[in-house]
Amino acid sequence: MLSANRASSRRLLSCPCPLLSVEPTRGLVDEKLRVFVTNLNPNQQVTIHCLHYSEDRDYWEAFGHYVGDEQGTVTVAKDSSVGGTYTGVESMALMWSLRPVPGSRTGLRLRKSDVLSPMIFHISVYDGHMTQDFKQLTPLVTTVIERWYMAPGVQRVNVREKGVKGTLFIPPALGPFPGVLDMWGGGGGLVEYRAALFASHGFVAFALEYLSIDEKKDINTTYFEEAYQIMQEHPMVQRDRLALVGLSFGASVALSMAAYSSLIKPQCCICISGSHVTPVRNTLSEVYKDLNRMLYKMRVEDNQVIWRDIILPIPKDLTKKVDVGRIRCPLLLVVGDDDQNWATLESAEDIERMTEVAGNRHLLKVLVYPGAGHLIEPPYTPHHRATNFMVYGKHKVIMLWGGQTKQHAYAQEDSWEKMLDFLHQHLRCAAPQARL
Structure with a gap:
């Protein structure tokens, strides 16, 4: 290692002063980066490295080897x-291939809690093709x-x-x-970053909290109807x-409300990595009791929990799933075919059959992404194949979500663009989009 450092030092002395350009230096998380390095020696080998220190006090890195x-x-x-952490021509891999640095805690997931502050990244250029010990190396240049998830001027209002x-x-x-009424999944708590990004694209977005570890009362369908009416009555919302929009269990809520509620009449629905096999007809506790009865189907492989078999086989009995044939608005399903957490592919196939029988197939659009897992998030979010997860807020396990990094990254980028297009099309939104 010592000789390698000496060789690197000799190369540094002979190098010109490299210039690194990263644009934009301040932008939204779904904006593409333009990264250029100039003033190198001809055919010089370099490593472009990205480092992020998370709100959870963990370091994440991604890097590529270039000539x-x-x-x-x-x-x-x-080029x-x-x-490195990725190969090939990949303009955004310095974001989506981020991973915890060696020696980090296991089961980490990179998520933004405080959307009022930015995610900060240090992008550096190192001489040679380096793979480790970046903290001990001196970069040629850093920027x-x-x-940001929130564009300038977006207001955040507690409800x-x-x-x-x-x-x-x-x-x-x-x-x-x-x-947009935005609902996340069974992890619970208040998750704001996707709603903040929706608002940055011209939609009033309501990040709804409906599952909490310290929850003292059971949530019923009235809760979601009240949330919907709060949005309708807000002076900045076109009622x-x-x-x-729902992800995972949030998709079950969205499908149930669209099918059965007499008060919730959306113009469109987006369901990400969800299923119609967990209908919400009365209270959430009833849904969880039904799920508990199916936990014997859960599998554990390599100390990772796989839940997808819990809802298989897809029932034929309409009382055990959402009657999606009742939904009268355009519906977009986003599905990863390597989802190991939920049987979303089988659910999508059954939803297609049900809407065909009901005469509503023309309202359904299904996006199936090969190699994508369960956690389909806004674009350029790092792929997490397995992470820590609190089951019902009590037991920590390593949950297998599935997906392959490059394919999953493509799914996130493509589905986000198509979701925004879907919302603009069916909500007829002509509002200007904010940019940093």
């Missing part, structure tokens, strides 16, 4: 990485960038009304705007242009 051209230039969007808890995000332009 400069005859002019001493590397363009990440055009191929020959090694710092900010990635504590009619027993409903959540956060409302309002775009900065003149309203009123179309609205007849509302959508439901």
Whole structure:
């Protein structure tokens, strides 16, 4: 190692002063980066490294190995990485291939809690093709960038009304705007970052909290109807242009409300990595009791919990699933075919059959992504194949979500663009989009 450091030091002395350009230096998390390195020696080998210190006080890194051209230039969007945490021509892999640095805690997941602050990344260039001990190496050049979920002017408003808890995000332009009721899954708590990003694209978004570890009362369907009406009655919301968006268990809620509620009449629904086999007809405790009775189907492989078999085989009995044939608005399903947490592919196939029988197949659009797992998040979020998870807020396990990194990254980028297009199309949104 000592001789390698000496060799690196000799190369540094002979190198010109490299220049690193990363644009934008301050932008939204779904904006693509443009990364250029210039003023290298011809055909010089370099490592481009990205480092992030998370809110959970863990370090995450991604890096690619590049060879400069005859002019001493590397363009990440055009040049191929020959090694590192990714290979090939990948313009955004410095974000989506992030992983905990060696020696970190196991089962980590990178998520943003405080959307009022940016995610900060240090992007550096090192001489040679390095794979470890970056902290002990001196970079040729470093730049710092900010990635935001909230665009300038987006308002964040706490909601504590009619027993409903959540956060409302309002775009900065003149309203009123179309609205999105945003619901996450069984992990519980208040998750705001996707709603903040929706607001940055011209929608009033309501991040709804409905599962909490310290929850003292059971949630019933009235809770979701109250949340929907709070959005309808807000002066910055167009009451007849509302959508439901749900991920995992949140998708079950969205499907159930769209099918059965007399008060919730969305113009469209988006269900990400969800199923219709866990209908919400009365209280959430009833749903969880039904799930508990199926836990014997759970598998554990390599100390990782696999839940997808819990709802298999898909029942034929309509009393055991949402009657999706009752849904009268456009419905978008986003599915990863390597989802190891939930039987979303089989569920999507059954939903297709049910809507065909009901004469509503024309309202359904299904996006199936090969190699994608369960946690389909906003674009360029790192892929997490397995992470820590609290089961019912009591027992920590390693949950297998599935997915292969590059395919999953593609699914996140493509589905986010298609989800925004879907919302704009069916909510007829002509509001300007904010940019940093």
